[in-house]
Amino acid sequence: MLHAPVFFLTNNRQRQPADLPGTQAGRRGTAAMSGHILAMDQGTTSSRAIVFNDRFEIAGVAQEEFQQHFPASGWVEHDPDDIWDSAARTARDAIRNAGLTASDIAAIGITNQRETTLVWDRRSGRPVHRAIVWQDRRTSEFCAGLKAEGHEPMVTARTGLLLDPYFSGTKVSWLLDNVEGARADAEAGHLLFGTVDAYLIWKMTGGKAHVTDATNASRTLLFNIHTHDWDDDMLALLGVPRAMLPRVCDSAGKFGVTDADFVGSALPILGVAGDQQAATLGNACFDAGMVKSTYGTGCFALLNTGADAVASGNRLLTTIAYRLDGKTTYALEGSIFIAGAAVQWLRDGLGVIEQAEQSGRMAEKADPEQNVILVPAFTGLGAPYWDADARGAMFGLTRGTGPNELARAALEAVCFQTRDLIEAMKGDWTGGGETVLRVDGGMVASDWTMQRLADILDADVDRPTVLETTALGAAWLAGHAAGVWPDQAGFAKSWRLDRRFEPAMNDIVRSEKIAAWADAVRRTLSKR
Numbered sequence: 001m002l003h004a005p006v007f008f009l010t011n012n013r014q015r016q017p018a019d020l021p022g023t024q025a026g027r028r029g030t031a032a033m034s035g036h037i038l039a040m041d042q043g044t045t046s047s048r049a050i051v052f053n054d055r056f057e058i059a060g061v062a063q064e065e066f067q068q069h070f071p072a073s074g075w076v077e078h079d080p081d082d083i084w085d086s087a088a089r090t091a092r093d094a095i096r097n098a099g100l101t102a103s104d105i106a107a108i109g110i111t112n113q114r115e116t117t118l119v120w121d122r123r124s125g126r127p128v129h130r131a132i133v134w135q136d137r138r139t140s141e142f143c144a145g146l147k148a149e150g151h152e153p154m155v156t157a158r159t160g161l162l163l164d165p166y167f168s169g170t171k172v173s174w175l176l177d178n179v180e181g182a183r184a185d186a187e188a189g190h191l192l193f194g195t196v197d198a199y200l201i202w203k204m205t206g207g208k209a210h211v212t213d214a215t216n217a218s219r220t221l222l223f224n225i226h227t228h229d230w231d232d233d234m235l236a237l238l239g240v241p242r243a244m245l246p247r248v249c250d251s252a253g254k255f256g257v258t259d260a261d262f263v264g265s266a267l268p269i270l271g272v273a274g275d276q277q278a279a280t281l282g283n284a285c286f287d288a289g290m291v292k293s294t295y296g297t298g299c300f301a302l303l304n305t306g307a308d309a310v311a312s313g314n315r316l317l318t319t320i321a322y323r324l325d326g327k328t329t330y331a332l333e334g335s336i337f338i339a340g341a342a343v344q345w346l347r348d349g350l351g352v353i354e355q356a357e358q359s360g361r362m363a364e365k366a367d368p369e370q371n372v373i374l375v376p377a378f379t380g381l382g383a384p385y386w387d388a389d390a391r392g393a394m395f396g397l398t399r400g401t402g403p404n405e406l407a408r409a410a411l412e413a414v415c416f417q418t419r420d421l422i423e424a425m426k427g428d429w430t431g432g433g434e435t436v437l438r439v440d441g442g443m444v445a446s447d448w449t450m451q452r453l454a455d456i457l458d459a460d461v462d463r464p465t466v467l468e469t470t471a472l473g474a475a476w477l478a479g480h481a482a483g484v485w486p487d488q489a490g491f492a493k494s495w496r497l498d499r500r501f502e503p504a505m506n507d508i509v510r511s512e513k514i515a516a517w518a519d520a521v522r523r524t525l526s527k528r
Contacts, residue, residue: 034106036098037479038267039471040091042112042196043275044133044297047086049094050471051105054484056494058468060098062090069130074137074379077130080118083196084203092263102265108204108258109271109478111278111470112196114219117171119244120199121185122192125207128179131196132171135298135337135379139170140388151237158224158231160309160318162386166335168195169221173238186241193244195220197272201255204269209256212246213272214323223248225309225320228328251277251322252481271477273322275470276300280321280331282473283438284492291425294470295443297344298382299336299414301421303429304329314424315384322477332428334383334421338376338392340443342410345378352403360446363408371513372396373520374409381525384424389526396516411449415456416517422457438462440469447501455505456513465498 035054041047045068051060066082095102115134120127132138143163146152152163161167172193176183185191194202198212217223217230222240224231230245249255255269273281276294280302283292288306293299302321309318309330321331343356353359375381377390394409422437437459443449444463454461479485 034104035479035484036100036105037107037109037475037482037485038091038095038105038263039109039111039475039478040087040200041275041471041474042083042087042110042200044113044116044135047083047090048471049087049090050468050475051094051098051100052472052475052479054479056472056475056485058466060094060096060100062093062097064090072138074140076133076135076379078116078133080120080127080131080199083131084200087200088203088262095263102263102267105263105265105267106484107268107270107478107482109474109476110197110200110269111273111275111474112200112216114195114216114274114276115166115168115171116196117168117175117193118196118199119172119175119179119182119186119191119193120202121190122207122210123190125203128182128185128191129175132175134166136171137165137379137388139165139174140380142170142173143388146237154233155221155237156311156318158226158234159221160218160225161221162315162317163221164386165380165388166337166382167219167221168193169234169238169240172222172240172244176239183239186244189241189243191244192246193240194246195274197274198246201269201272204258204262205256206259210246211249211255213249213251213255214320214328215251215274215277216272217246217248218320219274225318225328225330250324250326252324252477268482269478270481271474271479273474273477276302276333277321277331278473278477279440279470280304280473281476282469282471283440284488284495285321285438286488286492289429291422291437292469293418293421293437293439295339295414295439295441297339297341299339299418299441301334301418301425301437302331303333303425304331305429306330310428312424312428314427315386316421316424316428317383332425334424336414336417336421337379337382339414339417340441341378342374342376342413343407343443345376346403346406346410350406352406357446359407359411360448362404363411363452364448366404366408367400370396370398370401370405371516372401372405372409373516374406374413375520375524376410376413377524381521384420385521385525387525390524393520393524395520395523411446412452412456412513414443414449415453416514418453419456419514438464440464440467442467450501451504454501454503455510458503458505458510460503461501463498463501465496
């Protein structure tokens with residue numbers, strides 16, 4: 001059983017390379033000997049690139065937001081050119097901001113928004129449609145139909161996933177059926193499918209490499225996480241030709257070499273992982289029983305289950321945490337679709353705050369006598385409910401409810417959803433031993449939010465000094481593969497703690513809040 005989670009956080013203030021096994025300290029003069037790694041972090045709302053030095057410190061960073069497209073209710077799209085252009089620009093800018101040139105970079109690591117789906121023509125390189133984002137719910141009816149036909153047990157057994165619009169497979173099917181001529185072109189071998197990592201690599205290598213890694217493949221509904229190959233039955237069920245699919249690699253290895261004009265010199269791409277798996281690595285959650293929780297647009301908690309692909313009885317996902325040297329490490333994952341996005345909604349949708357950073361200060365000023373509950377099911381509810389048709393709702397409003405109470409409700413919703421995930425993990429994991437939960441992401445910078453998280457979980461929350469663990473995980477994959485960064489044991493020694501938040505809420509108050517949240521979720525769930 002999971003013990004009460006203890007939240008440890010990592011930072012990039014590390015020991016010197018000479019202290020870390022596997023690091024080639026002091027070797028300079030050529031790109032091959034440099035310890036500088038470029039991490040490209042292509043996210044849902046922005047692209048970011050970070051150059052890390054061989055002490056795992058940030059040497060240079062660049063970030064660029066790009067436009068979100070909402071063509072219909074529940075639909076979310078990105079322009080592939082925006083993804084590519086912003087990723088390429090930030091990669092060049094980060095190197096320049098570090099005071100380096102491309103020849104100073106040993107390797108590139110890529111981490112990306114997962115499940116977001118692109119299909120493009122291998123002849124022209126042009127996408128056939130905008131990218132369909134992981135948040136998109138347009139295939140809800142298709143998924144419901146497949147469930148009604150009894151396919152979900154087979155889907156879960158093969159892929160570890162559920163029949164939900166969140167994943168890539170039904171998005172590919174939609175594109176083939178709704179873009180004129182797409183299915184015929186796909187069956188003729190002209191179209192390629194990829195998650196964002198595969199699309200970036202294809203572009204970076206000038207179309208020479210159509211590859212992905214095991215973590216991203218495991219999020220498609222098309223990959224068998226036990227046989228480690230694309231699953232013919234899933235391909236037939238969703239109508240996806242095998243010829244569209246990328247080659248699946250380990251998370252660290254040779255993915256290709258960039259064209260020289262990408263950043264000014266041809267560089268090897270040696271590490272790839274989906275963003276949540278990369279954060280798991282960046283948090284050094286290498287041992288079974290360790291958990292990380294990332295707070296960004298959504299919230300995602302991963303429990304390392306080692307070599308065992310644990311089947312969940314609580315509607316968590318069984319997924320690949322990473323694959324190194326042909327050895328697969330699995331995880332249980334709980335996915336919350338809306339975390340930081342709820343604060344963005346307060347800012348951009350309601351206009352009750354001007355900056356996201358205000359939310360914690362406003363929550364602290366909220367009336368303690370008001371118990372406003374927000375269920376942020378704007379694009380359905382993820383784990384452990386998996387209700388694509390649920391929609392957001394707010395309860396407990398009074399004439400006295402104002403911006404402060406709304407801010408508190410948005411932040412508390414993240415805490416309540418995290419508790420739901422941890423409770424589900426307690427029911428699934430029987431590995432024993434003390435569980436370590438390490439958290440990261442932009443929201444953990446808020447002292448109020450972290451204290452409320454500790455209060456709701458009734459557990460300590462530890463925060464790292466530097467929070468860029470997703471990019472750090474991608475950098476570690478590439479740096480380790482290049483032979484200039486340490487192995488797992490050496491990298492794990494880099495941990496430093498910033499601040500620990502200890503629970504201080506009265507048990508009765510906590511129980512009342514949790515009961516109010518559970519009642520609000522029950523009222524929000526769809527009736528189907």
